[in-house]
Amino acid sequence: QSALTQPRSVSGSPGQSVTISCTGTSSDVGSYDFVSWYQQHPVKAPKLMIFDVNKRPSGVPDRFSGSKSGNTASLTISGLQAEDEADYYCCSYAGSYTLVFGGGTKLTVL
Amino acid sequence: QLQLQESGPGLVKPSETLSLTCTVSGGSISGSNHYWGWIRQPPGKGLEWIANIYYSGSTAYNPSLKSRATISVDTSKNQFSLNLRSVTAADTAIFYCARVDLSGVGQYPIWLDPWGQGTLVTVSS
Numbered sequence: 764q765s766a767l768t769q770p771r772s773v774s775g776s777p778g779q780s781v782t783i784s785c786t787g788t789s790s791d792v793g794s795y796d797f798v799s800w801y802q803q804h805p806v807k808a809p810k811l812m813i814f815d816v817n818k819r820p821s822g823v824p825d826r827f828s829g830s831k832s833g834n835t836a837s838l839t840i841s842g843l844q845a846e847d848e849a850d851y852y853c854c855s856y857a858g859s860y861t862l863v864f865g866g867g868t869k870l871t872v873l
Numbered sequence: 874q875l876q877l878q879e880s881g882p883g884l885v886k887p888s889e890t891l892s893l894t895c896t897v898s899g900g901s902i903s904g905s906n907h908y909w910g911w912i913r914q915p916p917g918k919g920l921e922w923i924a925n926i927y928y929s930g931s932t933a934y935n936p937s938l939k940s941r942a943t944i945s946v947d948t949s950k951n952q953f954s955l956n957l958r959s960v961t962a963a964d965t966a967i968f969y970c971a972r973v974d975l976s977g978v979g980q981y982p983i984w985l986d987p988w989g990q991g992t993l994v995t996v997s998s
Contacts (some may be wrong), residue, residue, distance in 0.1 A: 764935065764936050764937070766919070766921075795981070797976060797981065797983040797984070799983065799984035799985070801920070801985075808969060808988040808989065808990050808991050809920065809969070809985075809988055810986075810988075811984060811985065811986040811987075814974070814983065814984040814986075815983070815984070820986065852919065852920050854920075854922070854984070854985070856976075856981050856982065856983050859933065860925065860933035860981060860982055861922070861933055861934075861935065861936070861982075862910075862922040862925070862973075862982055862985075863922065864912075864919060864920040864921060864922055865919070866919045867918075867919040867920070
């Protein structure tokens with residue numbers, strides 16, 4: 764079970780859109796529509812932002828959206844705001860009742 | 874509102890066993906169709922899933938930690954716990970507990986919410 768691959772960092776200016784990719788394999792991301800995304804601000808616990816590839820929990824702005832194609836899932840944040848600056852992690856069901864996380868992406872709002 | 878709180882020693886000696894407990898409030902572990910899980914995050918690094926448990930005792934482990942980790946549940950106390958044996962400095966991390974939602978078909982663990990605030994465990998002599 765290897766960690767999912769995410770870019771180490773992405774950046775964008777306020778109002779712009781950014782997309783964070785999450786690449787797995789045919790054993791995890793590619794086989795199940797069970798990808799979730801978490802936002803983590805410094806010294807805070809992670810917060811669920813997207814589940815089941817593209818669903819938003821109540822209270823998460825619709826600026827956050829998710830998608831998947833093949834073995835790669837993506838998180839897109841549109842209309843970037845300063846408070847979106849954080850670390851983002853993807854997570855996928857990986858079979859045999861196990862989960863696997865991505866390495867994390869640091870989003871900088873310029 | 875469901876809340877989770879981790880507790881346990883903040884300092885563990887190398888080769889000893891790390892023991893943590895997660896206390897669930899605002900809801901019942903046994904009355905809930907969810908898994909309950911542990912995740913860790915070494916300082917400055919990413920998240921790593923450790924293990925899940927169902928209230929009935931059914932478990933799943935990260936293959937890389939399976940030989941050293943044991944997750945258990947105490948429904949009478951509304952708690953679940955993690956033991957990690959033979960720790961080294963590489964096990965120093967913030968440990969989080971979380972509720973894990975299940976898929977409809979297959980009852981697979983699929984996403985984690987809510988999370989506890991996390992507790993830092995340092996492995997050092």
